[in-house]
Amino acid sequence: xxxxAHTTDAAAPAAWVAQLDKRQRAMLAEMGLRVWxxxxxxxxxxSVAAAPGDAAPVAPPATAAAAPAxxxxxxxxxxxxxxxxxxxxxxxxxxxxxxxxxxLGSADTQADWMLVGDAPDESExxxxxxxxxxxxxxxxxxxxxxxxxxxxSPAAAAPAYLSHALKCRPATGRNPxxxxxxxxxxxxxxxxxxxxxxxxxxxxxxxVQALLHSQEPLGRLRGQPHIYRGVPVIVSYPPAYLLRxxxxxxxxxxxxxxxxxTVAGRGPAxxxxxxxxxxQVNKIGT
Numbered sequence: 001x002x003x004x005a006h007t008t009d010a011a012a013p014a015a016w017v018a019q020l021d022k023r024q025r026a027m028l029a030e031m032g033l034r035v036w037x038x039x040x041x042x043x044x045x046x047s048v049a050a051a052p053g054d055a056a057p058v059a060p061p062a063t064a065a066a067a068p069a070x071x072x073x074x075x076x077x078x079x080x081x082x083x084x085x086x087x088x089x090x091x092x093x094x095x096x097x098x099x100x101x102x103x104l105g106s107a108d109t110q111a112d113w114m115l116v117g118d119a120p121d122e123s124e125x126x127x128x129x130x131x132x133x134x135x136x137x138x139x140x141x142x143x144x145x146x147x148x149x150x151x152x153s154p155a156a157a158a159p160a161y162l163s164h165a166l167k168c169r170p171a172t173g174r175n176p177x178x179x180x181x182x183x184x185x186x187x188x189x190x191x192x193x194x195x196x197x198x199x200x201x202x203x204x205x206x207x208v209q210a211l212l213h214s215q216e217p218l219g220r221l222r223g224q225p226h227i228y229r230g231v232p233v234i235v236s237y238p239p240a241y242l243l244r245x246x247x248x249x250x251x252x253x254x255x256x257x258x259x260x261x262t263v264a265g266r267g268p269a270x271x272x273x274x275x276x277x278x279x280q281v282n283k284i285g286t
Contacts, residue, residue, distance in 0.1 A: 075186045075187070075189075075190050076190065076193070078190055079194070080108035080194060081108075083104070083187065083190055083191070083194070084104050084108070086187070087102045087104045087167050087187055088101070088102050088104075090102065090167065090168075090187075092183040092184075093168075093179065093180045093183045093184075094180075095166070095168035095169070095170060095171075095176075095180055096168060098168070098169065098170075098171040099125055099168040099169055100125045100126055100128075100169075101125065101126075101128045102128075102167045102168055103120040103124050103125065103128055103129065103130055103163075103164060103167055103168075103169075104163065104167060104187075104191075105130060105151075105161060105162060105163035105191060106129065106130060106131075106150045106151045106152050106153075106160075106161060106162040106163070107150075107151035107152030107159075107161070108194075109151045109152070109159055109161060109195070110161075110194070110195055110196050111151050111158070111159040111160050111161040111195055111197060112158060112160075112197055112198040112199070112263055113143075113148055113158075113159075113160035113161070113197060113198070113199055113201065113259070113263070114160070114161045114162075114163070114191075114192065114195050114197035114199070114200045114201070114231075115131075115139070115160055115161070115162050115163070115200075115201045115203060116163055116164065116165055116188070116200060116201070116202050116203065116207040116210070116211065117130060117131065117162075117163070117164045117165070117203045117204055117207055117238055118164060118165060118166065118176070118203070118204035118205070118206040118207055118238065119164050119165065119166035119168070119169060119170055119176050119206060120164055120166070120167070120168065120169040121169065121173065121240075122169065122173070124164075124169070125168075125169040130162045130163055130164055131150070131162050131239065134240075134243055135238070135239040135240040135243060136239070138239040138242060138243060139162075139239045140153075142239070142252070142256060143157070143160055144157065145256075146256055146259075146260055148160040150162050161191075161195045161197065163188070163191055164207070165181060165184060165185075165188055165204075165206050165207045165209070165210035165211070166180060166181060166184045166206065166210075167184055167187060175206070176206055178209070181206055181209050181210050182210075184210065185210050188210055188211075189229065192228065192229055192231060193229075197231055198231070198232075198262070198263045199225075199231070199232050199233075199234060199259045199262045199263050200228060200231050200232070200233045200234070201233075201234050201235075201236055201255070201256070201259055202233055202234070202235050202236070203236055203237065203238045203239070204218075204237075204238040204241075205217075205218060208221060208235055211226075211228045211233055212226050212228065212233060212235075218235055218236075218237065221235040222235045222236065222251070222255060223254075223255075223258070224258075225258070225262055232262045234255055234256075234258050234259045234262060235255070236251075236252050236255035236256065237251065237252050237255075
């Protein structure tokens, strides 16, 4: 890929590209993003995460997903206070033995956007909050670009609820096991019921496993809405990945525009109502 001209992903619908107005095209051009439509076969070659030094995503290991744990009547009846207490005291899997604290979400609130990452990292485990540090700063900038802010923040923008599929940090930063993902799903399901989002953005392959029960690479799931318990799900890249591979920020922008379209319930022109501020996302973390 030419480093001077990043491109949006082929998974974005052709109609989205065709309906871009002059303002959207100007914003993308200022960011150095060239809109193009490669052959369909290229879209099938996308994979989940890039190897070190390589911006091309790599498919996850072919590990069978565990059967999702089903919420019991107690979990389904929990309010925010009870849910937070249950997550804090949870011993459903071995991750509880290595955590500093469980990480539930950004605030106890309803929001039209819900963003779900994979699992807490070391900083999140220490602070008890999702998406902190440089990845959190990038995510906050991206939220601001689409007219939103994380729930619990003092910003006047519409709130977005942030969480992770897993509530505890895997030891030494390893990938979570399928059973660990499944053990946390009842909590995630209750969060979705309490937040009542109009769209969920899944940021990472383990978020995808929890929400969609799919082992497919992210690149094959992007560009179209999926459904989790009646809520549309848009698949995109984690902010930590985008910091390592800034060339893929254009793909993430396409995903977030699709989320805007989904919430608005109308065509691609809806994305322009909260249009990306020129160069804003591209400058963070560089």
